[in-house]
Amino acid sequence: TQLLEQSPQFLSIQEGENLTVYCNSSSVFSSLQWYRQEPGEGPVLLVTVVTGGEVKKLKRLTFQFGDARKDSSLHITAAQPGDTGLYLCAGRGGTASKLTFGTGTRLQVTL
């Protein structure tokens, strides 16, 4: 069974601060995705990383895939209240397999 542990579970910060969310596993993934979910809605895809060591940037969000493809991180610069939500990493073990989701990190950004 592939397990993805996220840390921290909950993060409450003020607008303008930086933060990093971690996603760790003992399994190797062929690809890893990050989603953001708002209350009462389904998760929305933010990014997909495929290559070990890959770094992708999406405005103020920076995503990195570990060299061994077992872990990933999400860094947010100058957080804004609109970044509030549940952040989920999700890994795919092979070309034909479903996504396994992480435990989630709930982010709250206040003014």
Added chain:
Amino acid sequence: DTGVSQNPRHKITKRGQNVTFRCDPISEHNRLYWYRQTLGQGPEFLTYFQNEAQLEKSRLLSDRFSAERPKGSFSTLEIQRTEQGDSAMYLCASSLGQEINYGYTFGSGTRLTVV
């Protein structure tokens, strides 16, 4: 295309009753997935289809749960003899295929409350 549609959005049922949820995926997506999510946790895989074929079913899924995708388009998830532990958000997602860089498009979910 308006995305993935799930109905109903909310369902309250008494313990022991049967419930059925419907998911309409994006029309050109051949893969359809069902997940269950409890508050503040990540979605937990239930089952998935490629076209009308059910390719995988979670071992956590009891025989009270059944899913169908009869014509490879919409899907239904039925829970028989509901229990309070079934209370959760049931999410449906679809994807274009099995390539590793394909993401899921999720619906807004059906929130089930068993009383």
